[in-house]
Amino acid sequence: DTEVTQTPKHLVMGMTNKKSLKCEQHMGHRAMYWYKQKAKKPPELMFVYSYEKLSINESVPSRFSPECPNSSLLNLHLHALQPEDSALYLCASSQDVGTGLGTEAFFGQGTRLTVV
């Protein structure tokens, strides 16, 4: 099973709303990632969690707040977003962080977020 499940698939939210994106994997992976992908662009790294601890924050605005409640779950809490934050948000997981065998990352199908 190489599945990473993201919910919801689509989300429309107003600029004053608070919402959360969810990601789940049951592969026993200890590294989980959030990426943001704008149309016709490659994914851009936002956050990396390793062993449930935040290890990388790519200078993401505080209106995006990640959370890793346990080794299988990763959330992204959204608050006071701007229309330019509309994008496909991708979650990924890998066995570990780094460059050794087993670090290939598996991606979920993404959440298509529209901020109005």
Place this chain on the structure above:
Amino acid sequence: GEDVEQSLFLSVREGDSSVINCTYTDSSSTYLYWYKQEPGAGLQLLTYIFSNMDMKQDQRLTVLLNKKDKHLSLRIADTQTGDSAIYFCAEIAHTGRRALTFGSGTRLQVQP
């Protein structure tokens, strides 16, 4: 630093071979990956190659790595219409942030 470049578009006829190219700048890259993204979908890992290898073959896919020139290619044999997608190469560097850095993506269009 990490910088990965790809050509933006490739069009081939069904049954032909497709070759998608990628160049990277970080000589410390340990693993290089190819991902496929269909419209509206997430990224599907196709294959990867370790930096001490020159070639890897997996069914219709052949990955060639020229480490001296920092050039990576993905060859798809007998290309099918279902192969139409965006293909991203990606690297993980041995130093720095140690997370995937993606190329700009190559849109492959397969003509029937």
